[in-house]
Amino acid sequence: MSLTAEDRAIALHLTGERTVPGVPEENYWFRRHEAAYHALVPFCRDAVVLEAGCGEGYGAALLVEHAARVVAIDYDEPTTRHVATRYPGVGVVRGNLAFLPVRTGSIDVVANLQVIEHLWDQEGFLAECHRVLRPGGRLFVTTPNRLTFTPDSDTPLNPYHTRELSPSELDQLLREAGFTVESLRGLRHGPALAELDRRHGGSIIEAQLDVVLGSLPGQAVWPRSLLADVEAVTAADFELHDDDLDDTLDLIALAVRS
Numbered sequence: 400m401s402l403t404a405e406d407r408a409i410a411l412h413l414t415g416e417r418t419v420p421g422v423p424e425e426n427y428w429f430r431r432h433e434a435a436y437h438a439l440v441p442f443c444r445d446a447v448v449l450e451a452g453c454g455e456g457y458g459a460a461l462l463v464e465h466a467a468r469v470v471a472i473d474y475d476e477p478t479t480r481h482v483a484t485r486y487p488g489v490g491v492v493r494g495n496l497a498f499l500p501v502r503t504g505s506i507d508v509v510a511n512l513q514v515i516e517h518l519w520d521q522e523g524f525l526a527e528c529h530r531v532l533r534p535g536g537r538l539f540v541t542t543p544n545r546l547t548f549t550p551d552s553d554t555p556l557n558p559y560h561t562r563e564l565s566p567s568e569l570d571q572l573l574r575e576a577g578f579t580v581e582s583l584r585g586l587r588h589g590p591a592l593a594e595l596d597r598r599h600g601g602s603i604i605e606a607q608l609d610v611v612l613g614s615l616p617g618q619a620v621w622p623r624s625l626l627a628d629v630e631a632v633t634a635a636d637f638e639l640h641d642d643d644l645d646d647t648l649d650l651i652a653l654a655v656r657s
Contacts, residue, residue, distance in 0.1 A: 419455045423630045424621065427607065429457075434586060434637035435512055435541045435651055436461050442537055442653070443469075446507035449531065451496050451524075452514030456482035459489045462510065472499065496524050501531040512541045513649075516560045525576035532656040538578060540652045542569065544585065546645050566644040569652055578654035585647025589638040595628050603628065 418428045436458045443466040450459045453471035459482065463469040470490045473479050483491045494500040497520055509528045518524050528538050545563035549556055555563050564572065566583060573580050588596060592603060599606035607629065610619050621629075639651060 420457050427629050427632050430632045430634045434634040439539050448508045449506045450510045456486045460486040463488045499527045504533045506531045509538045516542045516563050529577050536656045538654045544650050573654045581653045584639045584651045585644045586649040589636050591636045
């Protein structure tokens with residue numbers, strides 16, 4: 400089955416929107432997000448970390464094991480209640496990312512994972528990140544690579560995305576906000592996932608979407624072998640690379656506030 404760009408937009412529950420742990424059919428997307436959190440951990444040791452847009456909260460819970468303190472912000476009230484209940488070690492605040500409810504210069508690390516593509520005012524958000532970070536503090540941003548996520552359209556086909564970014568666009572956006580870009584890397588499938596791509600007709604992502612698009616909502620029947628392979632994916636199956644960024648799945652930027 401050959402998927403059009405419109406097909407991809409329909410299958411939102413398999414694009415990683417609000418992905419959560421413990422759902423076998425979502426495990427690929429959960430682990431893909433988790434891999435980015437693992438890359439962030441070394442920069443959070445003994446730091447005061449603000450996660451701007453925490454979602455379900457599993458990432459903030461991972462970071463709190465290494466940081467001095469983690470404050471998680473999300474606009475959605477049911478989400479913040481869930482995080483406070485499920486992850487009591489995380490400090491949770493309901494707030495708008497356009498006006499971060501944090502003192503100027505009080506944060507060591509701002510984490511913003513798979514969120515900036517949802518924001519209407521990306522420049523304003525980055526200005527807020529710059530404000531709350533101390534001099535020398537770091538901003539860690541991940542976002543889908545526009546060149547591979549929506550390769551055939553200048554407009555995001557995912558209705559939850561307002562503006563997707565290419566590697567050069569993300570780099571420019573961060574620099575114009577006053578940050579020094581320390582590194583810009585891309586996330587790709589490692590050898591185990593490359594083998595799954597080969598096993599499932601060239602793309603494990605397309606194979607998952609085929610199941611969803613061929614079924615009524617909530618009634619997808621997964622081939623046993625595909626679901627077993629999806630369930631077995633781990634964060635370690637994804638790799639970060641510094642080269643050929645235009646061909647990567649997600650972009651991962653580390654920027655410093657001067």
